[in-house]
Amino acid sequence: MANATSSAPEQGSLDPTRSFQGLILALQQYWADQGCVILQPYDMEVGAGTFHPATTLRALGPKPWNAAYVQPSRRPKDGRYGENPNRLQHYYQFQVILKPSPPDLQQLYLNSLKVIGIDSALHDIRFVEDDWESPTLGAWGLGWECWCDGMEVSQFTYFQQVAGVECAPVAGELTYGLERLAMYVQGVDRVYDLNFNGRDDDKKVTYGDVFLQAEKEYSRHNFEHSDSDMLFKQFSMAEAACQKYLDAGYSADKSQHLMALPAYDQCIKASHVFNLLDARGVISVTERQSYILRVRELAKACGAAWLKTEAGGAGH
Amino acid sequence: MPDLLLEFFSEEIPARMQARAADDLKKMVTDRLVAAGLTYEGARAFATPRRLALTVQGVPARAPDLKEERKGPKVGAPEQAIAGFLRAAGLTSIDQAKVQADKKGDFYIAITEKAGQPALDLLAVMIPEIVRGFPWPKSMRWGAKSAQPGSLSWVRPLHSIIATFGPETEEPVVVPFDLDGIKGGDVTRGHRFLAPGAITVRRFDDYVAKLEQAKVVLDASRRMDIIRADAKNLAFAQGYELVEDEGLLVEVAGLVEWPVVLMGEFDQSFLAIPGEVIRSTIRTNQKCFVLRDPQTAKLVNKFILVANIEATDGGKAVVAGNERVIRARLSDAKFFYETDLKTKLEARLPKFSQIVFHEKLGTQEERIARIVALAGQLAPLVNADVAKAERAAQLCKADLLTEVVGEFPELQGLMGKYYAEAQGEDEAVAHACEDHYRPKGPDDLVPADPVSIAVALADKIDTLVGFWAIDEKPTGSKDPYALRRAALGLIRIVIDNQLRLPLRRQLWRHFGYVERDEALAVAFAMLHPLHDQIVNISATDIDLAMKLEVLVDARARVAANPKLVQAHSYVKPTLDLLSFFADRLKVQLREQGARHDLVDAVFALEGQDDLLMVVRRVEALGKFLDSDDGKNLLAGVKRASNILRIEEKKDGKSYNGSVDARLLDATEEKSLASAVATAKSEASAAVAKEDFGAAMTALAKLRPFVDAFFDKVTVNADDKSVRANRLTLLNEIREATRAVADFSRIEG
Structure with a gap:
């Protein structure tokens, strides 16, 4: 650092209503205070925080599990070359998973909003029906979109089934759309104008400074240049590898599985590759369904394997 | 209590x-x-x-006490039977049972009183x-x-x-x-x-x-009343009018326990978007109401939102937040709309080749081609310009591929109209893009412009024939493709516009288009002009193939087609579909208060496929039967029919020959015979002119003759040939009335 003194903490720069990172830190702090393990993002491309094994797999089986983490999420189809004020092919989700779902989950959620500057005495917060379903994960749950003054800021779901397996006990999942929330509390209409670091003037770093170039480049890649031949091969390879690891992981009597996580990585991989192919427009409507089913079969097999592992509660 | x-x-x-x-x-x-x-x-x-x-x-x-009586075995029954009875009745000794007598002797009866819980x-x-x-x-x-x-x-x-x-x-x-x-x-x-x-x-x-x-209004209808009243007042105070929306009101009342109605606004420039798009955006995504200017009936840049809290700042933050979301949503809608305008409707059509309409009915492109062909055929029948009808049919589905309709499916058709207008299509063509879906329900408008009518009929016929061809008919409460609505829509279009449509022929012909088979299409084309003849040939006729070939050969002088029999086989589903229309029409007429037996009486006549004529007959018949002449004639005809039915059954033959004038004896008999002949020819002539009122009047003249006949003449005369002749005369009465309806189906 050329000028170390100017990097000294600035009062209020981590105020969640002032900086994107402040918002993330406030949520992490809050959920850590509730006893969650604070994880780091999963190190693979995923379409949503739900794909993180800390949610998908940990939601299965009898063991209690409370975790929170930020997950960069990739939705190749949603890229808009950086031209749309709200749509991104890469964005952040803040994910909370609580198993079993605590009786006061709604209140815990409302308290978390307060922490990031949304006061329920001033703002109209609403739980609006939204049944969640992930065809690729073989998962569904009931819950709501949480509205703040007419804007959807979170998803709130009681998982009923994941990877084709009934959840017992049920986990509660909260997913905060971080950019949207930040735009709301910062009063910004264009995502790229978000203040990322909470500083002003020449020290201010915006969301656009960090991600605009990436949005443009990945939009080009996702829609125009991604290598479809390679991706088709990668899909098949991931699918085959997933199967292979699943087969190899089972003990002789099938009572135990020793490689559910590596197998699941390949399922995640297949899912993301499918999303890339879909964005590229090389999968026809009829094929689309069959690809989704193939990924779901992998997810289900991984879920079944997970239940034969220790954290899946095998032997309990 | x-x-x-x-x-x-x-x-x-x-x-x-x-x-x-x-x-x-x-x-x-x-x-x-x-x-x-x-x-x-x-x-x-x-x-x-x-x-x-x-x-x-x-x-x-x-709960009230219950007295239960249990009948047991006969007195003196074997021990085992008595023991079983005691167990079942919960008694400890047979002394606790009463003895009662019936025809078969004395038996035990247990009376238990159960105290109400x-x-x-x-x-x-x-x-x-x-x-x-x-x-x-x-x-x-x-x-x-x-x-x-x-x-x-x-x-x-x-x-x-x-x-x-x-x-x-x-x-x-x-x-x-x-x-x-x-x-x-x-x-x-x-x-x-x-x-x-x-x-x-x-x-x-x-x-x-x-x-x-504790700020909870328990009763949903009260929450609705509060929202409705507050919204109207808020609008009125600023000189606007609430665009009422009952469905939205019900939903919003289910989202709040303590409704607080607030008003927000959006930028004037968004009013350049069609009002329906603004409304759908604000309604579907934000569950807010829109407002209009009472003078112009146009939307204004305001909206009504219903919050669930009394905010400490009086709702400023809530309004501001909702305004921001609506601004973003309207920006999207405006972008979609403007993007859509950049592509002409016809330029979207090739994409339909990739979109499956139904697995067994091909792509949307094929479906549109059928609708175009059919609209072109129907156009002259409904006084529409053929070129315009075909153009409209070509474009009418194109808006399904637009961004706005992708976002708001309920705007299909309407957006097609806007986009057609924007690209300078003829007004009739543009309106058909919207109106061909009509009527969408019992309260919806029926298209009245000939071009819209042609496309609307084509759209509905294609849907119905298509699903009939693949045997996906509605059953019970299941009607996933809304075929009942399509049939009723067609009926309403025909009746309201007084259209003459040879429905059977059109339906049968369209089966030929739905099946994707060229040789079959040729066969259909050959048989089409001969339609009226081929429907009368039975499908089980062993010479069917030969008869069809002869017909075609005589008329068209072309080589026989191996698919003639197959084309003929669609007569059956055609008649089945026609009876589906008849059922819908019956329901419709009944709902309008027509007697169902009159509808049946008209449908019982053969070859009733002209819906307008059916309705006219039913109307005329209803009027006629309200008159004394009508009632009495009906009684006479029924009497004749009843006698005939009994005698025909007895004799094992029917009396449908012609009356032998030489055997007529009594004066009443002679005058009836001549009256029947006159009435029959007058009624038939009137029916031919489609003057059903006059046909009824002609029949009404029969009444005194029928009455006199039954008064004075014995049908079952001793002389066999006289009796037979009189029965034949009765049959003539029945036949004469069949010119307008089958009177035997009429009740009363």
Whole structure:
């Protein structure tokens, strides 16, 4: 650092209503205070925080599990070359998973909003029906979109089934759309104008400074240049590898599985590759369904394997 | 008598399920009460986003005593039989049974009196059963208990239950039960944000009042009234008018416990987007109402939102937040609309080759081609310009591929009209893009412009024939492709516009287009001009192929086509589809008050495929039968028919030859014969001119002759040939009336 003194903490720069990172830190702090393990993002491309094994797999089986983490999420189809004020092919989700779902989950959620500057005495917060379903994960749950003054800021779901397996006990999942929330509390209409670091003037770093170039480049890649031949091969390879690891992981009597996580990585991989192919427009409507089913079969097999592992509660 | 108060307090219940759930709760509780012999005075159920409540007034404190009689064996029956009877009746000795006598002798009878159970005990069993069996469209498990099989499920997590029971004059008691840890209680909570504290209640009266104090309006219809009134007032105060929307009102009332109506605005520039798009955006995505200028009826840049809180800043932040979201949404809508305008409708058409309409009916492109062909054929029949009808048919589905319709499917058709107008299409073509979907329901407008009519008919016929061809007909309550609506729509278009449409021919012909087979299409084309002849040849005729070939050969002088028999085989589904139309028409006419027997009487005549003529006949018949002449003639014809039926059955033959004038004897007989001949020819002539009123008048002249005949002449004369001739004369009466309807189908 050329000028170390100017990097000294600035009062209020981590105020969640002032900086994107402040918002993330406030949520992490809050959920850590509730006893969650604070994880780091999963190190693979995923379409949503739900794909993180800390949610998908940990939601299965009898063991209690409370975790929170930020997950960069990739939705190749949603890229808009950086031209749309709200749509991104890469964005952040803040994910909370609580198993079993605590009786006061709604209140815990409302308290978390307060922490990031949304006061329920001033703002109209609403739980609006939204049944969640992930065809690729073989998962569904009931819950709501949480509205703040007419804007959807979170998803709130009681998982009923994941990877084709009934959840017992049920986990509660909260997913905060971080950019949207930040735009709301910062009063910004264009995502790229978000203040990322909470500083002003020449020290201010915006969301656009960090991600605009990436949005443009990945939009080009996702829609125009991604290598479809390679991706088709990668899909098949991931699918085959997933199967292979699943087969190899089972003990002789099938009572135990020793490689559910590596197998699941390949399922995640297949899912993301499918999303890339879909964005590229090389999968026809009829094929689309069959690809989704193939990924779901992998997810289900991984879920079944997970239940034969220790954290899946095998032997309990 | 005691009252029951129930409240199921849960996390937010989906708005669309609330009303139904309240009804279900009421029904489940009251049905069980009645089944237990607890007749009640009244019951009302309520729903808010967080609670389902029920009050039942005047429930007896205990169920009535039951006296049960059990018939046992005969006196002196074997020991074993008596022992079995005692066991079953719960008696310890046969002395406890009474002896009664019947025709077969004396037998034992056990009379047991069961004291009625206290209502409280019954409720304690009933309420958990109701919770466990509640018919939510979708329910869920939650919390730690969900690890166990058979754990409680509800629409969303259930937190507490109020269940109090007692007379007005006393302190009610809590119904004792324990449902997976949730006990019957008397405590609830108020508004989530405005009054979250616990509230203890006794009975319905104080429950409603305490909730109201805790910022909860229990009754959904009251919440709707508040929203409606406040929204109107707010609009009126600023010189606007609320665009009422009952469906949205119901939904919004299900999203709030304490409605607070506020007004927001958006930028004027968005008003360049079609009003319907603005409304759909604001309604579907934001559940807000739009406002219009009462003078121009155009939308204004304001909207009404319904919040669930009385905010400490008077709602400023809530309004500002909603305005921001609506601004973003309208920006998207505007972008979609402007993007759509850059592409001409016809430029979108090639994409339809990739989109499957139905697995067995091909792509949208194929479907559009059929509609174009059919609209072109129908155009001259409905006085439409052929080129315009074909153009409209070509474009009418193109808006399905636009961004706006992708976002708001309910705007299909309407957007097609806007885009067609924008690219300078003929006005009739543009309107057909919207109106060809019409009528979309019983209250919708029926297209009146000839081009719209041609495309609307083509669209509906293609749908119906298509699904008939693949045997996907509606069954019972299942009608996934809305075929009943399509048929009724076609009927209304025909009747309202007084169209003459040879429906059978058109339907049959269209089966040839739906099947994707070239040789078959050629066969259809050959047989089409001969349609009226081929429908009369039976499909089971062994010479069918030859007969068809001869027909074609004689007319068209072309080589026979191997698919002629196959093309002919579509006569059967055609007639089946035609009878589906007949059924829809019957329903329609009946709903308009026509007698169903008159409709049947007209449909009983052969070859009734001209819907307009059917309706005219039914009308004329109805009028005629209201007159004295009509009533008496009907009586006479029925009498003739009855005699004929009996005699024909007796003789094993029918009397449908012609009357032998030489055998006519009595004066009344002679004059009837000549009157029948006159009436028959006059009626037929009138029918040919489609003057059904005149046909009825012609028939009415028969009345005195028929009356006189029955008065003076004996049908069953001793002379066999005279009798036969008289029966033939009766048949002539029947035949004459068949010019307008089958009188035997008419009741009365």
